[in-house]
Amino acid sequence: MHPTLLFLPLLASLLLLLFHDHASADCEPAACGNLTLRYPFWLGSSTNNPPSSSSCGHPGFEVWCSGDGRVASLKGTYIHVLSINYTASSLVASHARVAGDDGVCQTNFNVSSSIVLSLFNITPHNRALCFLYDCNNGTAPSGPEYVNTTSNCSTPIYAYLGGAYYWEKPPAPITTWRCEFAYMPVLGSEAAVMTAANYSRLLKDGFVLDWEVAGVGDCRACNASGGQCRYDSAAAEFWCHCPDGRRARPTCAAECSPSPGVNFTCHANAMN
Numbered sequence: 001m002h003p004t005l006l007f008l009p010l011l012a013s014l015l016l017l018l019f020h021d022h023a024s025a026d027c028e029p030a031a032c033g034n035l036t037l038r039y040p041f042w043l044g045s046s047t048n049n050p051p052s053s054s055s056c057g058h059p060g061f062e063v064w065c066s067g068d069g070r071v072a073s074l075k076g077t078y079i080h081v082l083s084i085n086y087t088a089s090s091l092v093a094s095h096a097r098v099a100g101d102d103g104v105c106q107t108n109f110n111v112s113s114s115i116v117l118s119l120f121n122i123t124p125h126n127r128a129l130c131f132l133y134d135c136n137n138g139t140a141p142s143g144p145e146y147v148n149t150t151s152n153c154s155t156p157i158y159a160y161l162g163g164a165y166y167w168e169k170p171p172a173p174i175t176t177w178r179c180e181f182a183y184m185p186v187l188g189s190e191a192a193v194m195t196a197a198n199y200s201r202l203l204k205d206g207f208v209l210d211w212e213v214a215g216v217g218d219c220r221a222c223n224a225s226g227g228q229c230r231y232d233s234a235a236a237e238f239w240c241h242c243p244d245g246r247r248a249r250p251t252c253a254a255e256c257s258p259s260p261g262v263n264f265t266c267h268a269n270a271m272n
């Protein structure tokens with residue numbers, strides 16, 4: 001036998017292994033600093049477009065990581081991811097504009113609808129930290145609920161802590177003082193214990209968002225059935241990559257007649 005022939009079976013199994021494992025190997029959890037990114041999050045980058053690992057997560061959950069791993073942003077936006085709780089389908093994020101040491105001085109805007117109208121909700125576990133500035137004729141708001149948070153800012157700014165944060169139902173701006181008004185979500189648990197001197201710190205610590213499982217698929221159920229979570233951006237649907245190579249939905253436990261090697265999809269209505 002020719003010596004090279006001995007390597008053929010090895011080569012064949014290597015190739016098989018490569019192709020078989022391709023989809024799963026690509027979707028190993030990725031790290032950014034202390035964060036672990038896995039479905040529906042995935043690690044993209046500004047230079048990798050379209051990114052090869054895009055099917056590892058949902059398009060709305062693309063995270064860009066700074067070279068030193070200190071900043072994980074939602075696709076390079078102002079929204080920085082501080083921590084993720086996969087069990088609760090929630091994350092803590094900060095808004096980069098107010099995450100500096102002088103955050104209080106930078107609060108002349110409302111958190112944009114662009115994140116709110118995506119798959120994320122800013123939950124009512126946050127409280128609304130409200131700011132009044134550019135007050136007409138320089139009149140300062142007065143009353144026990146207002147705190148003068150001007151200290152290091154170049155223009156006067158006053159704060160008061162509102163109730164639960166609802167983006168679509170903003171706290172009533174205090175019209176008495178004819179000031180500009182903005183409201184920021186802050187962690188409710190921290191807001192309860194921090195004083196006005198810590199408001200920049202409070203803004204830096206971010207706020208909690210959750211995401212709708214309905215929009216990204218029930219990854220936990222897929223994973224519990226032995227599968228790995230994937231997202232088909234073209235079809236805009238979640239699918240479950242099963243150990244036997246099946247492309248199932250919603251889980252690998254979905255009943256369907258197996259015909260390996262062909263276009264194989266188990267739909268929700270095929271379950272039980």
Ligand SMILES: *[C@@H]1O[C@H](CO)[C@@H](O)[C@H](O)[C@H]1NC(C)=O
Nearest residue numbers: 032033034035069070071082
């Ligand atoms: C990572 O976690 C360690 C320990 O909890 C902490 O000291 C450090 O500041 C964290 N690093 C980042 C970039 O969050």
Ligand SMILES: *[C@@H]1O[C@H](CO)[C@@H](O)[C@H](O)[C@H]1NC(C)=O
Nearest residue numbers: 083084085086087088089090
């Ligand atoms: C994540 O969320 C779950 C369920 O809400 C909770 O029990 C758990 O303590 C949270 N984990 C962390 C690290 O906050």
Ligand SMILES: *[C@@H]1O[C@H](CO)[C@@H](O)[C@H](O)[C@H]1NC(C)=O
Nearest residue numbers: 108109110170173181182183
């Ligand atoms: C923020 O939203 C509130 C409520 O809709 C509005 O009254 C206020 O003018 C907005 N502030 C800015 C800076 O856009």
Ligand SMILES: *[C@@H]1O[C@H](CO)[C@@H](O)[C@H](O)[C@H]1NC(C)=O
Nearest residue numbers: 135136137138139140177178
């Ligand atoms: C500004 O405040 C001063 C003193 O309180 C008052 O006399 C003046 O009428 C105010 N001007 C306007 C435009 O409100």
Ligand SMILES: *[C@@H]1O[C@H](CO)[C@@H](O)[C@H](O)[C@H]1NC(C)=O
Nearest residue numbers: 140141148149150151152156
């Ligand atoms: C608010 O604080 C700033 C600086 O800390 C001070 O200059 C200003 O007079 C204060 N305003 C009022 C109404 O006390």
Ligand SMILES: *[C@@H]1O[C@H](CO)[C@@H](O)[C@H](O)[C@H]1NC(C)=O
Nearest residue numbers: 101102151152196197198200
């Ligand atoms: C004012 O700025 C100084 C220097 O950046 C900082 O040390 C101090 O904590 C700030 N004061 C407040 C109340 O934020």
Ligand SMILES: *[C@@H]1O[C@H](CO)[C@@H](O)[C@H](O)[C@H]1NC(C)=O
Nearest residue numbers: 193194195196197198199201
């Ligand atoms: C709040 O601010 C004060 C004064 O700057 C500081 O001593 C304290 O540690 C801060 N508390 C928290 C929880 O950050």
Ligand SMILES: *[C@@H]1O[C@H](CO)[C@@H](O)[C@H](O)[C@H]1NC(C)=O
Nearest residue numbers: 038039219223226227228229
């Ligand atoms: C899915 O489950 C495997 C273990 O079966 C685990 O290693 C993996 O991290 C899980 N993936 C997700 C996205 O939960």
Ligand SMILES: *[C@@H]1O[C@H](CO)[C@@H](O)[C@H](O)[C@H]1NC(C)=O
Nearest residue numbers: 235247262263264265266267
């Ligand atoms: C695979 O299934 C999808 C969705 O049902 C369908 O659009 C596509 O044409 C199928 N492809 C093949 C090769 O059968």
